[in-house]
Amino acid sequence: MxxxxxxxxxxxxxxxxxxxxxxxxxxxxxxxxxxxxxxxxxxxxxxxxxxxxxxxxxxxxxxxxxxxxxxxxxxxxxxxxxxxxxxxxxxxxxxxxxxxxxxxxxxxxxxxxxxxxxxxxxxxxxxxxxxxxxxxxxxxxxxxxxxxxxxxxxxxxxxxxxxxxxxxxxxxxxxxxxxxxxxxxxxxxxxxxxxxxxxxxxxxxxxxxxxxxxxxxxxxxxxxxxxxxxxxxxxxxxxxxxxxTLNREVRQLGERFCRRCEYCQPCPQGIDIPMIFLLEGYWTRYGLQDWAVDRYRPLAKKASDCVECGLCEEKCPYNLPIREMLKESRSHLEG
Ligand code: SF4
Ligand code: SF4
The missing domain is CATH 3.20.20.100 (NADP-dependent oxidoreductase domain)
Structure with missing residues (x-):
């Protein structure tokens, strides 16, 4: 090594x-x-x-x-x-x-x-x-x-x-x-x-x-x-x-991958968008469902508080479909 x-x-x-x-x-x-x-x-x-x-x-x-x-x-x-x-x-x-x-x-x-x-x-x-x-x-x-x-x-x-x-x-x-x-x-x-x-x-x-x-x-x-x-x-x-091969995967992944840069913050509804996507990653990719839900539960504002104003998407440098992604997170973390 x-x-x-x-x-x-x-x-x-x-x-x-x-x-x-x-x-x-x-x-x-x-x-x-x-x-x-x-x-x-x-x-x-x-x-x-x-x-x-x-x-x-x-x-x-x-x-x-x-x-x-x-x-x-x-x-x-x-x-x-x-x-x-x-x-x-x-x-x-x-x-x-x-x-x-x-x-x-x-x-x-x-x-x-x-x-x-x-x-x-x-x-x-x-x-x-x-x-x-x-x-x-x-x-x-x-x-x-x-x-x-x-x-x-x-x-x-x-x-x-x-x-x-x-x-x-x-x-x-x-x-x-x-x-x-x-x-x-x-x-x-x-x-x-x-x-x-x-x-x-x-x-x-x-x-x-x-x-x-x-x-x-x-x-x-x-x-x-x-x-x-x-x-x-x-x-x-x-x-x-x-x-x-790597470039191809990066292109595909990049369309829905949150880099936690925080440029989308603050959300007028007080939603911690990168935190929710981080926990979503633990839920979907690490298989730590209970762990993610335990950490999601105390968040003051949840994915379900999104009123779909779209402000965050205007600020995200990676053009992520944040509203759509939040709906997915909601179904996992609040389901
Ligand atoms: S679309 Fe939802 S998450 Fe994005 S800024 Fe508006 S309320 Fe916040
Ligand atoms: S701006 Fe986009 S990539 Fe950055 S934290 Fe927000 S959703 Fe994630």
Missing amino acids: EKRTLGRTGLKVSVIGLGGIPIQRVAGEEATAILKTALEKGINFFDTARAYTDSEVKFGVGFRGTKRPIIATKSMARDKETMARDIELSLKNLGVGTIDLYQLHNVKDRETLQKVQGPDGALAALKEARARGEINYIGITGHIPEILVEALKTGEFDTVQFPYNPVEREAEKALIPLALEMNIGMIAMKPLAGGAFKNAALAIKFLLNSPVSTIIPGVDKLDQVAENAALGQQILPLTEEEQE
Whole structure:
């Protein structure tokens, strides 16, 4: 398995990592088998989150008695106290004394970025934990490249995790060049666009030819681990034919794929359109129906609140048929 340096952390990470969302729906023993197989195949970078229900615990159990890989986790906590509590929980769940990388999870707007950096913000707890040796490096994750660019400019973060795949390439404009310039480790999440790519191998091959340090496809089956790991053994450029196949899929997907850029916001009815499409993706592509519905239920405004004014569609740079897509989401998430 090819390894790359995770930016200024200096950690040598496998180009193929493993994302810990889908493992939530895998039974304990099978989850352990997946994690152990991943280790055997040379995968040494594993990413989980406090928000992924029992994923941290499964990592903790799965890696017990093995040579510890590099583990990253993250928390949605925005204030210092909650973050301190989450770090403690993560250490316990993962069964380690030190976590390699702890990330601020899904920082999606300026207000949140300011809040986490304030004197009582979550970043302060991460720095204190780092000073105590409970975490080694601090990272940030999110879906909006502009916000992540602002975050990196503060100099506080060692790594950045963002969606990157052949249909979501917004990070190429400013985020990736800045991360390269600042030597920030880059972790590509959603390499298969949340399971939307049929030709997974080509999507992964595309990413392996980019400057990201590691990509973290989520897996819930043993054979996927082996297939993904095999792609990281030898990195070859895409052939012309492969590029054409990929382009075709990107064109088809692009017609209904929300990149969570938020340009359609705000909706006059207060509907969080990208959040609904994110949950819809979990419902349709990840098979996490109950999980998606549980997160959809507390939303103040639902897909059914859409009055079809069409304002969002005028603002969407990808010309998505948002109204039609919301109807589909409604049938799944409110059905
Ligand atoms: S069409 Fe629906 S979702 Fe879009 S702006 Fe109007 S009310 Fe909001
Ligand atoms: S619906 Fe369009 S504008 Fe809104 S977040 Fe998705 S891609 Fe961006």
